[in-house]
Structures are given as structure tokens and as C-alpha cells.
Amino acid sequence: MEDDGLRLLIVTAHPADSFDQAGGTLAHHAERGDHVAACMLTTGVRSHDWQLLDARLKGDKARASESDAIQAVSKKEDEVREACAIMGITDLRFIEQEDDLVLVTRELVTAIAEVIRDVKPNVIITHHPYEDGGVACAHAATAQATLNAIHLAGGLPVGDEVEPHRVAEVYFMNPTQGILSNALSVAVHGHVDVWIDITDVIERKVKALDCIRSQHYHGMYARKRGEATDGHFGVAAAVPYAEGFQRYRPPVRRYLPISEFSLKKAKEPLASHLGRYSHLMAHTVPLPSEYTKPEHPTAYGLPRE
Numbered sequence: 001m002e003d004d005g006l007r008l009l010i011v012t013a014h015p016a017d018s019f020d021q022a023g024g025t026l027a028h029h030a031e032r033g034d035h036v037a038a039c040m041l042t043t044g045v046r047s048h049d050w051q052l053l054d055a056r057l058k059g060d061k062a063r064a065s066e067s068d069a070i071q072a073v074s075k076k077e078d079e080v081r082e083a084c085a086i087m088g089i090t091d092l093r094f095i096e097q098e099d100d101l102v103l104v105t106r107e108l109v110t111a112i113a114e115v116i117r118d119v120k121p122n123v124i125i126t127h128h129p130y131e132d133g134g135v136a137c138a139h140a141a142t143a144q145a146t147l148n149a150i151h152l153a154g155g156l157p158v159g160d161e162v163e164p165h166r167v168a169e170v171y172f173m174n175p176t177q178g179i180l181s182n183a184l185s186v187a188v189h190g191h192v193d194v195w196i197d198i199t200d201v202i203e204r205k206v207k208a209l210d211c212i213r214s215q216h217y218h219g220m221y222a223r224k225r226g227e228a229t230d231g232h233f234g235v236a237a238a239v240p241y242a243e244g245f246q247r248y249r250p251p252v253r254r255y256l257p258i259s260e261f262s263l264k265k266a267k268e269p270l271a272s273h274l275g276r277y278s279h280l281m282a283h284t285v286p287l288p289s290e291y292t293k294p295e296h297p298t299a300y301g302l303p304r305e
Contacts, residue, residue: 009121024198030088037091042099083208112149133184170248192244195237226282
């Protein structure tokens with residue numbers, strides 16, 4: 001590691017993606033003194049603003065005009081700044097492309113490459129390039145564009161004043177998301193080969209998700225997300241809460257790596273790690289009461305028990 005710490009860049013499709021799948025890991029790096037930057041490619045408004053989408057579906061154009069969509073971009077960026085600050089991420093880059101259709105274009109690849117050359121990251125985190133089979137998926141397109149941008153940023157750039165930058169390591173976050181969700185994704189080899197224990201920052205992550213009100217991530221969803229996703233990964237990792245990653249390339253080492261955690265777990269009683277990952281925290285994080293009161297299942301058209 002460099003004397004002044006690592007430099008990390010997370011490249012995501014939508015604003016909230018900048019922390020909801022890797023926020024705990026980035027919080028650890030920020031606390032250690034590493035530089036953490038987040039690059040968000042789209043506004044997230046066309047696909048994630050629930051109020052605008054619902055109004056359009058109901059035909060209420062007065063409540064879902066283009067001017068409202070433009071104002072929603074600024075609102076979402078403010079939400080994400082607040083959320084990322086909770087996780088310790090303050091270097092935010094908004095490219096602000098529309099998210100109704102994300103394609104791998106030279107324009108998009110070049111925009112990401114410019115951020116890479118500016119941030120000069122040692123490590124880049126992005127989505128899995130074959131999420132949902134790699135087709136018609138903003139996350140997959142973002143990852144594919146990012147891999148192309150890494151290649152572009154490390155080559156001989158056009159212009160005498162532009163310096164190339166080579167990225168040392170790439171991680172795909174939450175690599176199993178979207179796998180087996182359709183016929184195209186069945187053959188995709190997404191798997192987790194690195195678990196990061198984020199138990200110590202899960203409360204901060206729930207509170208960060210709670211900031212994203214425009215996506216209806218606030219309140220009960222923030223808690224549910226912590227238990228259902230980070231808690232699910234925690235069970236696999238034998239810790240209360242975890243985030244999963246897949247390396248783009250295998251590491252080169254002299255000896256086979258083994259963590260102190262693995263050595264410790266191999267010697268401990270079964271009850272110890274069963275008790276550890278059974279610990280629940282996310283669902284009890286205190287949040288503003290005006291929007292955390294759960295609705296009865298019948299509100300969503302579900303039958304009563």
C-alpha cells in the first residue's frame with residue numbers, strides 16, 4: 001500500500017448504488033484514511049423516483065412533468081450527498097446521464113476514463129458486467145463501460161497534457177445480484193470470493209439508505225434491506241452483516257492466502273459462529289417515526305393470514 005493510503009473509486013449506474021452495495025466496505029477504507037471517490041453515471045430519476053413514476057402511471061401529468069423530473073435530479077443528488085457523508089464518502093462525481101436506457105458508448109466510456117485519470121484510483125469497484133445476463137441492465141452496462149474505461153485510461157491518451165493511469169485491482173460488488181433471474185443469466189459465473197464484515201457500520205448504512213426517500217428506501221425498507229441483503233451475506237460469511245465482492249482477476253501470491261478469521265473460525269465451537277451471524281441489528285436502528293410505521297399487508301393487496 002502507498003504511504004498515503006489507497007485510492008478507491010466506485011463506479012455505479014444510479015446514485016444510491018454508490019453506497020447500498022459497498023457502502024460499509026468504503027466506510028472502512030475512509031476510516032482508515034484511504035481516499036474514496038464515487039462516480040454515478042445517471043440521475044436515477046427515470047427509473048427510481050417512485051412519486052414521479054406513480055404519477056405518470058396514473059396519467060397525472062401535472063405532477064410528473066419534465067420540469068418536475070429536472071428538479072428531482074437535484075433532490076436525489078442532495079439525498080445521496082447526505083447518505084454518502086454518513087458513510088464517510090465525500091468525493092462525489094455526478095455524470096448525470098439519463099437512466100431510461102444505459103448503453104456502452106464511446107461517450108460514456110470516455111467520461112468514466114476522465115474520472116479515472118483525475119481520481120487515479122488503485123482500486124475500482126463496480127457492478128458485475130453480466131448482471132441479468134448483461135443485457136438491458138443499467139448495472140451491467142455500467143460495469144462493461146467501466147472495464148473499457150480502465151483500458152482507455154491506461155493507454156496513450158489523446159493530447160499532450162493528459163497522463164495515463166493504470167488501475168491495479170477491480171472488484172465487482174454484489175456479484176450474485178441478478179444471477180439466475182432470467183434465462184440469459186443461468187450461464188453467468190457470478191460468485192463471491194471476498195467477504196467484508198460490515199457489522200460495525202451496519203447502523204450507519206441503514207441510516208444512509210433512510211436518506212433516499214425519492215426511491216422509497218427510507219424507513220422500513222432501509223431496515224429490511226440491511227437484514228435481507230447484508231444479513232443474508234453475513235450468514236454465508238459467519239458474521240452478522242457482510243458485503244460480497246468478486247475479483248476481476250485472480251491475485252498473484254507466493255503462498256496460498258488464509259485469513260486470521262478463517263483460522264479462528266476453524267477452532268471455535270459451532271455455537272460461537274452460529275450465535276455470531278444470528279445477531280440482529282439492522283431492524284432496530286432508530287429512524288424518524290413519521291415514516292417507519294409499517295402498513296398492514298392488506299395495504300398491498302396481500303391476503304390476511
